[in-house]
Amino acid sequence: xxxxxxxxxxxxxxxxxxxxxxxxxxxxxxxxxxxxxxxxxxxxxxxxxxxxxxxxxxxxxxxxxxxxxxxxxxxxxxxxxxxxxxxxxxxxxxxxxxxxxxxxxxxxxxxxxxxxxxxxxxxxxxxxxxxxxxxxxxxxxxxxxxxxxxxxxxxxxxxxxxxxxxxxxxxxxxxxxxxxxxxxxxxxxxxxxxxxxxxxxxxxxxxxxxxxxxxxxxxxxxxxxxxxxxxxxxxxxxxxxxxxxxxxxxxxxxxxxxxxxxxxxxxxxxxxxxxxxxxxxxxxxxxxxxxxxxxxxxxxxxxxxxxxxxxxxxxxxxxxxxxxxxxxxxxxxxxxxxxxxxxxxxxxxxxxxxxxxxxxxxxxxxxxxxxxxxxxxxxxxxxxxxxxxxxxxxxxxxxxxxxxxxxxxxxxxxxxxxxxxxxxxxxxxxxxxxxxxxxxxxxxxxxxxxxxxxxxxxxxxxxxxxxxxxxxxxxxxxxxxxxxxxxxxxxxxxxxxxxxxxxxxxxxxxxxxxxxxxxxxx
Numbered sequence: 001x002x003x004x005x006x007x008x009x010x011x012x013x014x015x016x017x018x019x020x021x022x023x024x025x026x027x028x029x030x031x032x033x034x035x036x037x038x039x040x041x042x043x044x045x046x047x048x049x050x051x052x053x054x055x056x057x058x059x060x061x062x063x064x065x066x067x068x069x070x071x072x073x074x075x076x077x078x079x080x081x082x083x084x085x086x087x088x089x090x091x092x093x094x095x096x097x098x099x100x101x102x103x104x105x106x107x108x109x110x111x112x113x114x115x116x117x118x119x120x121x122x123x124x125x126x127x128x129x130x131x132x133x134x135x136x137x138x139x140x141x142x143x144x145x146x147x148x149x150x151x152x153x154x155x156x157x158x159x160x161x162x163x164x165x166x167x168x169x170x171x172x173x174x175x176x177x178x179x180x181x182x183x184x185x186x187x188x189x190x191x192x193x194x195x196x197x198x199x200x201x202x203x204x205x206x207x208x209x210x211x212x213x214x215x216x217x218x219x220x221x222x223x224x225x226x227x228x229x230x231x232x233x234x235x236x237x238x239x240x241x242x243x244x245x246x247x248x249x250x251x252x253x254x255x256x257x258x259x260x261x262x263x264x265x266x267x268x269x270x271x272x273x274x275x276x277x278x279x280x281x282x283x284x285x286x287x288x289x290x291x292x293x294x295x296x297x298x299x300x301x302x303x304x305x306x307x308x309x310x311x312x313x314x315x316x317x318x319x320x321x322x323x324x325x326x327x328x329x330x331x332x333x334x335x336x337x338x339x340x341x342x343x344x345x346x347x348x349x350x351x352x353x354x355x356x357x358x359x360x361x362x363x364x365x366x367x368x369x370x371x372x373x374x375x376x377x378x379x380x381x382x383x384x385x386x387x388x389x390x391x392x393x394x395x396x397x398x399x400x401x402x403x404x405x406x407x408x409x410x411x412x413x414x415x416x417x418x419x420x421x422x423x424x425x426x427x428x429x430x431x432x433x434x435x436x437x438x439x440x441x442x443x444x445x446x447x448x449x450x451x452x453x454x455x456x457x458x459x460x461x462x463x464x465x466x467x468x469x470x471x472x473x474x475x476x477x478x479x480x481x482x483x484x485x486x487x488x489x490x491x492x493x494x495x496x497x498x499x500x501x502x503x504x505x506x507x508x509x510x511x512x513x514x515x516x517x518x519x520x521x522x
Contacts, residue, residue: 066486072459074489075469078102079462080181082115094266094391094515095124098508100181101464103404103472107493110135111402111504112142112257113184116176121153123217123265125176128277128504130402132332134255136248137339140232141257143186144194148228149263150175151202152220156209159202166199189244197231217263218386221272225259229338229382236341237353247358256332256340259384260296260400264508267391267515269398271295272384275334278406281389282397282415290396290419292411295387298403299336301326306335314376321373328379329371336381342371343380391515397422398508399467404501408471413478418507421466464505471503 066074083097100113110131117124125146131138151159165172215223236253240246258275271279273296281293299306307323314322324330332343342350347370371379389395399414409417460466473485491499 065483066490068482071482071485071489075101075103075460075465076462078181078183079465080179080184081462082179092514093124094511095264096509096511098126098179098506099463099465100504100506101462101468102505103468103503105404105496105500105502107496108135109502109504110138111404111502112138113504113506114142114146115179115506116146117179118150118153119174119177120150120158123153123263125149125261125263126400126506126508127259127261128400128402128506129257129259130275130277130334130404130502130504131255131257132334132337133340134251136251137232137253137255138257139187140190140252141228141259141338142184143190144198145224145228145259145261146176147194147198148201148224149220149261151198151205152215152224153217154202154205155214156206156211159206159209163199163203163206187248189242190248193235193240193245193249197235201227201231217265217268217270218388221261221263221270221384221386225272225274225338225382225384232339233341233344237349239353239356243358250353250357253339253341256334256337258299258334258337258402259382260402261384262398262400262508264391264398269295269389269391271387271389273297273387274299274336274338274382274384276300276403278401278403278411279387280399280401280411280414281395282399282419284394284396284419284423288423290415292415293389294411295389295398297385299334299385301333301335303335310335310379314379318373318375322379329373331371332380336383336385338382340380342369344378346377347374391510393512393515395510395515396512397463397510400506400508402502402504404503405467405471405505407501408503409467409474413470414467417467417470418463421460421463422509463507463509467505467507468503472500 079099079101081097081099084093084095098115100115102109102111102113104111112129112131112135113127114129115124115126127142127145129138129141129145154162162172164170232249232253235249240249258277260271260273260275260277260279262279263270263272269281273279276298277296278298279295281295283291283293285291297303297305301307301323310322310328311319322329327333328335328343332340345353350370397418399418401414405414460469469480469485472488473480473482475481475484488499
């Protein structure tokens with residue numbers, strides 16, 4: 001068996017094909033149909049294409065009534081659960097397991113997710129990836145980023161053993177144990193290229209370290225994020241003799257993706273975030289209620305520190321143009337992302353790479369487009385912001401979500417919904433109607449809905465599915481309404497993205513009997 005397939009064995013593989021760059025072709029299982037940005041069908045990074053955060057237009061038209069079984073079929077199509085195995089009847093891991101799910105708005109979905117156990121080191125990796133301008137970059141991250149993290153965590157001796165095995169053609173021990181839904185596939189044609197880039201990285205790690213040395217989790221996450229983004233850029237510049245791979249690496253580099261990744265090892269939880277994904281910790285208070293503790297910062301225009309950082313990296317003459325209409329150069333919502341070389345490369349490099357690229361690129365308007373006021377690149381970075389938290393017994397779960405979740409639900413509401421689902425205990429808060437004038441009959445109906453909520457919780461066997469049900473189906477009073485849910489799920493593909501974004505969620509449940517008893521933030 002070739003070395004490449006040994007290292008990457010155990011993955012579900014699928015073939016990708018296509019004939020235009022952005023967004024990806026409909027026949028691809030990962031990406032939306034290709035359209036040029038026009039007034040009637042704007043490109044995903046164009047300002048008019050994105051909904052205002054927290055705003056939802058009423059989907060009264062162009063939707064159909066779905067039965068409850070049809071709704072459940074849609075909501076559960078992409079759900080996945082993993083429970084950490086027990087040894088001698090005991091779970092010795094700080095992680096009990098996780099639930100994940102995805103709900104598309106783009107057709108097909110541009111979000112990705114990954115989860116894996118590190119076999120050569122320790123700990124578990126979980127991540128959500130939000131693609132834009134196509135799915136290709138998010139797809140590459142979902143396949144590759146965890147390998148870069150795993151290599152960065154390895155001690156010098158293990159890296160040397162790995163290199164010696166490759167040199168001698170010996171079988172390699174698996175690096176990761178993946179936990180994937182059947183729809184979460186790998187790109188077969190690119191595996192050899194991915195392996196070669198990864199091997200170059202671990203060879204450099206060997207050269208830069210000494211026996212007995214290894215990177216800590218913070219340094220490993222930082223190094224892995226930055227190196228993979230660099231490799232995405234380099235692969236696009238070098239190209240490939242294989243026309244498909246040449247086309248693929250350009251699609252990856254010219255699209256973009258955010259990443260929110262958690263590494264959990266014992267009581268140590270590290271979150272590395274690039275972009276506007278979010279990690280929120282669910283903490284159970286003494287009275288049984290749940291509070292939300294955010295472990296990441298959104299990298300967008302709502303973050304004053306991010307705006308100041310970007311403005312400080314460019315001349316004063318660009319202060320009014322580097323962030324316009326709450327977007328980077330007036331175009332891109334996240335201020336940190338992988339790929340997106342149109343915001344990183346010089347104009348000459350972009351033109352040179354595209355001119356030597358496949359013929360499919362030459363008629364694509366997006367590839368020729370240069371952002372306005374593009375004077376001092378790079379304007380974008382994939383460098384993550386990293387947070388460390390020492391888990392405590394009261395830290396019950398972690399929610400990783402792409403921005404499609406946080407646009408629809410407040411973090412405290414997310415934690416309450418998940419906490420009540422996991423414990424089966426529903427906190428009876430005073431019933432509020434948000435300033436609405438309601439009749440006595442309407443109030444009676446609201447009370448009946450709340451009473452029925454407990455039975456609704458057990459309708460879902462997956463916490464992420466339950467959360468998506470609320471995110472999409474909540475009415476103005478905070479209760480799941482079947483009519484609302486039916487309308488939102490039955491919107492045609494061309495309209496769904498106008499009402500909401502793709503939603504991807506991973507909910508990790510902690511083992512309070514294993515995690516430490518003291519916690520610190522750094």
